[in-house]
Amino acid sequence: MKPKPHSITMAHVSIPKTAGQWKVGGKGGADTLKYSEQPAPEIGDNQVLVKLRGASLNYRDIVISRGHYPWGFKPGIVPGSDGAGIILAVGKHVTRFRPGDKVVTMLNPQHIAGPVTRGISGFGTGASVDGTFRSVGVFNEHGLVAMPQGLTFTEAATLCCAGLTAWNALFGLPGKQVSAGQWVLTQGTGGVSIFAVQFAKAVGARVIATTSSSEKGKLLEKLGVDHIINYRETPEWGSEVRKLTGGDGVDVIVEVAGPISIKQSVASVKLDGLIVVVGSVGSGDAKEMPSLLDCWMNLFTTRGVWVGNRLQMEDMCRAVEGNLEKLRPVLDPKVFSLDQLKEAYEYLESGKHQAKVGIEIE
Incomplete structure (x- = not known):
């Protein structure tokens, strides 16, 4: 009508x-x-x-x-x-x-x-x-x-998809929100990963990022990433992450690649840490993927994220507006x-x- x-x-x-x-x-x-x-x-x-x-x-x-x-x-x-x-x-x-x-x-x-x-x-x-x-x-x-x-x-x-997904990944789980001084691992230079870098750095967290090339690494350097690992040159990058964090591993991993990277993510996460799975843009052998028992063996939490809700998006938009210098979308x-x-x-x-x-x- x-x-x-x-x-x-x-x-x-x-x-x-x-x-x-x-x-x-x-x-x-x-x-x-x-x-x-x-x-x-x-x-x-x-x-x-x-x-x-x-x-x-x-x-x-x-x-x-x-x-x-x-x-x-x-x-x-x-x-x-x-x-x-x-x-x-x-x-x-x-x-x-x-x-x-x-x-x-x-x-x-x-x-x-x-x-x-x-x-x-x-x-x-x-x-x-x-x-x-x-x-x-x-x-x-x-x-x-x-x-x-x-x-x-x-x-x-x-902000609609990539921004909100990254915000939810870092701040959406009560009791495990990223805070100053913690270690966050991101993967690549796609939209969710870049937003995750920006949000993590804005609250004072330390960031390790993986990438496929030194050229893409330039953007990560510009955004203040603390350590960059070329995963083509260092395919077993989980052990490198351990070294960079004094053997402990990272607090939160924003997992975007899926089968191609999740085994190394498990090797990178600390005890009682968090792996947030937000996508599967990579490819690889599913037989190499960890099982649910790995969560118990290594005492980490795995959380799937499908974007987020409107209240979270309103919080994110206020944060972006209040800190445009650091949080302007790339x-x-x-x-x-x-x-x-x-x-x-x-x-x-x-x-x-x-x-x-x-x-x-x-």
Whole structure:
């Protein structure tokens, strides 16, 4: 049912009649993405109309485009979980925002607080509901967060998935939040890992990072990483981590690579330490992966993280706004426009990027 005209509050800007958008047209990756101009979406009572100005990519987007996303997605979805923009209009029941407010989207718009549930995990922006790779979009007010002041729209968009995942990994488990003086291990220079470095250093923790090349190590040096290990030159880097920490190991590991690295992560973690598994971007022999018994033998905790909830994201956004010098999101130098989305997918999949791949939207 179309809303009545008086039920919508609009900003003092013109409301576009059409929106440019991408849709996933099959299961063949970037080649199946289809761009079109469509009528601007209609707004419901609890929704807001957002002029999107920035977005960023995640490996999740590639997985969805290939039809392999394990939590479900609808055919012909507008992809993209990460977006930031300006509210143009609000429905009559909206109370959290007004026209003109700058906002950031959430990957799990129904995850407001507390632990994730099966229902929440199956409801995702850019998967089960249309996402951010479009010029104008409608979103439920509860799936948005106020954008930190001082950031560009594209910088702010990177907070939605990678930023919140790193924040949850370091601070989301009661009793094991990272604190000053502790050791944190990160892997590579992808979005989650870079955010984890920034957040850990901001609270005074010491960071060891693994990387595949000295070139990528330059970014880690710039961010203040205390020790950098080239895992190609030192494949058994777990023992090196032990040496760097006086034989104890690290307090927290942000595990992004999966089978290719988790054995060394177990060798790196201290007694009563924490390994947070946030992804599996690497490949390797599953037979080399540790078993659950290793948690007992080495007295560490393993925790899986699927992004985070809105309260955590609001905390993170306040922290970023209050410490822009240290916590400004890092974008890959190669930034794409919305009409270059296919090229952006291919660039991310090539692994040539560092930190976040951004999309600027006119």
